[in-house]
Amino acid sequence: MRLLLLFTLASCVSAQKIYQGFNTGAFFTSSKPKAQSDFEAEFNTAQSLHYSPGVFSSARLYTCIQAGTTNTPIEAFQAAINTNTSLLLGIWCSGTTSIDNEIAALKSAIDKFGTKLKDLVVGLSVGSEDLYRLSKSGIENKAGVGAGPSTIIPFIQSARSGLAGTILSSIPIGHVDSWSAWSNTSNSAVINEVDFLGMDLYPYYEKDIDNRIENAEQIFEKLHNKTTAVAGGKPVWITETGWPVSGPVSGNATASVDNARTFWDIIACKYLGRNNVWWYTLRDADPSIAEKFAISKDLSADTTFNLTCPAASGAPASVNTDLSKGVQSTKKNAAMRSVEEMGYTAVFVLCGVMGFLL
């Protein structure tokens, strides 16, 4: 009996909610901040993509501060509330000696939105690729200003103490970095500080190995495994991955719509619904990046390639397939989502009872 309970409890742990979404930056260019309506347009498109495997109803942010302000909360918060989009929050950590303004922005948002915001928060990443930018390849690639473990660790600690006593005090706090930064033992003290590891991994950029698209799955798996191997059992979330639809050659990798679709079929279809994934990306925002990753043009729900996953992939079934009735199909999704949510609640209650019996 006890064994059976234990076994069922183990499967309870894997029944937690899985998130899928896109990354979204704070700017279009260094001079134009995204406004609430821009975020809202992105979030609405993400949820209505034609033939989408499951609903993209999450977004990963890089900062809590509205671009161009000192510490005003980013307008993505209101957009997320309006569109019921969950959020992996971010705090920008490079090129600064303090994250006080980030914490102040987040606390203002907590005061303003309360549980409406809390209910959408998946976690908080303190930093994004800061360690990578300081690494050998980051410097070679002129990736920009980074920050090392001696900066990131105190920032993680100050995010924890900053949120203590607020309604966000128990959210998972982590850090996002490249697979290479995570598997670099000089950074292992950061792993001790986090609740989750956000991993960015692009086989396209692995130009030192034979990174042609035919090898992309194996490369992804190998490097993903390297990250998992150092994570000490902590969750590894896929915070950025994708393959460009256009751009320069990178080693043996070619940017093309065909290759972007192949990468989607092998990687998105393998992880969506089973691992938290924030894909790169729905909309290209930075004109200085030569590679273009957007899966549709100008936020059209009509995608550049068909997002349907192969039947045997185990990915969520396609949604938004009834193109003749756009609005109705969105309603159907909301209904489907609430059925799913009832399922989660049932599992949750069951798991609680089982935990009690044990």
Ligand SMILES: *[C@@H]1O[C@H](CO)[C@@H](O)[C@H](O)[C@H]1NC(C)=O
């Ligand atoms: C490993 O990490 C350290 C500290 O962040 C960094 O200085 C070093 O360049 C990294 N090593 C490589 C090979 O990138």
Ligand SMILES: *[C@@H]1O[C@H](CO)[C@@H](O)[C@H](O)[C@H]1NC(C)=O
């Ligand atoms: C790229 O492909 C060429 C031709 O097949 C091969 O000779 C070369 O070793 C590959 N590059 C790398 C870094 O493996």
Ligand SMILES: *[C@@H]1O[C@H](CO)[C@@H](O)[C@H](O)[C@H]1NC(C)=O
């Ligand atoms: C990655 O790890 C999984 C699970 O341990 C294993 O089955 C797979 O062969 C590994 N893949 C690579 C490319 O190393």
Ligand SMILES: *[C@@H]1O[C@H](CO)[C@@H](O)[C@H](O)[C@H]1NC(C)=O
């Ligand atoms: C996408 O692929 C699915 C499955 O093959 C197909 O039923 C659907 O018609 C395709 N959608 C478009 C817009 O081509």
Ligand SMILES: *[C@@H]1O[C@H](CO)[C@@H](O)[C@H](O)[C@H]1NC(C)=O
């Ligand atoms: C928001 O989405 C969640 C799950 O994604 C769902 O359970 C909930 O019912 C939705 N809320 C509204 C108001 O649609």
